[in-house]
Amino acid sequence: MRILILGAGAVGLTVAAMLSEHAEVYAVCRKRYADAISADGFVMTGIWGEKTCRFPCGESAPAGSWDYIIISTKSAATREICEKYHHLFGDAEIVSLQNGIGNEEIIGEYTSHVIGAMIITGFEWRGDNAVFVSVDGGKTMFGRFPKGTDDAARKLSVLFNASGIRSDVSSDIKSVVWSKAFYSCSLNPLGAVMECPYGELRKAPAWNIITNIVSEAFAISKAEGVELPQKSASAYLDFLMQEKIPPTAKHYSSMYQDIISGRLTEVDYMNGAIVKLGRKHGIATPVNEMMVNLTHFKEELR
Numbered sequence: 001m002r003i004l005i006l007g008a009g010a011v012g013l014t015v016a017a018m019l020s021e022h023a024e025v026y027a028v029c030r031k032r033y034a035d036a037i038s039a040d041g042f043v044m045t046g047i048w049g050e051k052t053c054r055f056p057c058g059e060s061a062p063a064g065s066w067d068y069i070i071i072s073t074k075s076a077a078t079r080e081i082c083e084k085y086h087h088l089f090g091d092a093e094i095v096s097l098q099n100g101i102g103n104e105e106i107i108g109e110y111t112s113h114v115i116g117a118m119i120i121t122g123f124e125w126r127g128d129n130a131v132f133v134s135v136d137g138g139k140t141m142f143g144r145f146p147k148g149t150d151d152a153a154r155k156l157s158v159l160f161n162a163s164g165i166r167s168d169v170s171s172d173i174k175s176v177v178w179s180k181a182f183y184s185c186s187l188n189p190l191g192a193v194m195e196c197p198y199g200e201l202r203k204a205p206a207w208n209i210i211t212n213i214v215s216e217a218f219a220i221s222k223a224e225g226v227e228l229p230q231k232s233a234s235a236y237l238d239f240l241m242q243e244k245i246p247p248t249a250k251h252y253s254s255m256y257q258d259i260i261s262g263r264l265t266e267v268d269y270m271n272g273a274i275v276k277l278g279r280k281h282g283i284a285t286p287v288n289e290m291m292v293n294l295t296h297f298k299e300e301l302r
């Protein structure tokens with residue numbers, strides 16, 4: 001199986017390292033990462049094991065055809081990467097291994113072969129050729145976007161499992177992607193602005209804010225016709241409190257890590273997407289809008 005990873009950073013390089021023992025993988029990444037990996041290998045630490053891996057990577061993609069092309073940029077770069085590389089898409093399945101609402105729709109403007117994915121594992125940079133895998137919040141999910149499963153999604157999930165990344169398929173991947181987006185909308189900006197781990201957000205003042213974020217987001221999912229696995233805002237809040245926060249209670253959100261490292265956050269593709277869809281449907285989303293503004297303010301203060 002030939003797999004090209006476009007925009008490989010913390011997620012894409014680690015996935016490349018894991019898959020490269022079971023498939024032919026090439027990672028397109030920034031020059032400084034390619035140089036460091038070519039010189040010293042890619043160093044993985046954390047819950048997926050400690051190893052130094054070698055796989056081909058570089059600033060541009062080699063010619064040829066691919067079975068899967070995995071996009072692992074931040075959401076702000078999805079369109080740019082599609083513009084730059086859609087000439088390679090051919091019959092390949094194009095997989096969005098990203099957070100946020102709207103990436104699959106952008107990719108769908110360039111191909112009819114879109115696979116949606118949801119990954120809920122933590123990846124933290126530890127140098128130009130090193131990533132620490134910090135937490136595991138569940139299986140990585142794949143599915144034909146927006147709905148359905150087929151051999152292409154199943155084969156990719158089988159490869160991930162064989163490579164040591166717990167995975168499964170969903171026949172409603174859009175719903176799974178939105179459910180993860182609601183998790184990110186609830187925990188990421190608040191954890192970043194307050195500089196605290198997810199577990200602290202269970203305290204009453206934070207939980208009041210999260211309750212409003214989730215209620216607004218549910219109104220939007222209803223208006224968009226996206227049915228989440230959790231049937232109501234209160235069912236989603238229970239799921240967050242009972243199932244999702246406990247395994248990641250000590251984790252500082254990736255948005256917090258973006259802010260302290262001087263990178264822009266993806267808040268516009270999370271709470272910002274809810275605000276934008278709220279305007280489209282005439283639904284007020286003041287708490288999500290406040291989180292967008294607070295996060296951008298925090299970005300400017302650093």
Ligand SMILES: NC(=O)C1=CN([C@@H]2O[C@H](COP(=O)(O)OP(=O)(O)OC[C@H]3O[C@@H](n4cnc5c(N)ncnc54)[C@H](OP(=O)(O)O)[C@@H]3O)[C@@H](O)[C@H]2O)C=CC1
Nearest residue numbers: 007008009010011029030072073074077098099121122123
């Ligand atoms: N990190 C995590 O714990 C998790 C992240 N995710 C999601 O996965 C996605 C990727 O996150 P993550 O890996 O952390 O992000 P990173 O910023 O570490 O990686 C993305 C990489 O893509 C690069 N890139 C952008 N455009 C190009 C291009 N044209 N050519 C080559 N490289 C390019 C970026 O470079 P540059 O910065 O120079 O633009 C960056 O190095 C996000 O949507 C994130 O929300 C999901 C689960 C967990």
Ligand SMILES: CC(C)(CO)C(=O)C(=O)O
Nearest residue numbers: 119120121122248253254
């Ligand atoms: C827990 C984790 C790492 C899973 O994606 C996360 O949601 C984040 O930090 O953004």
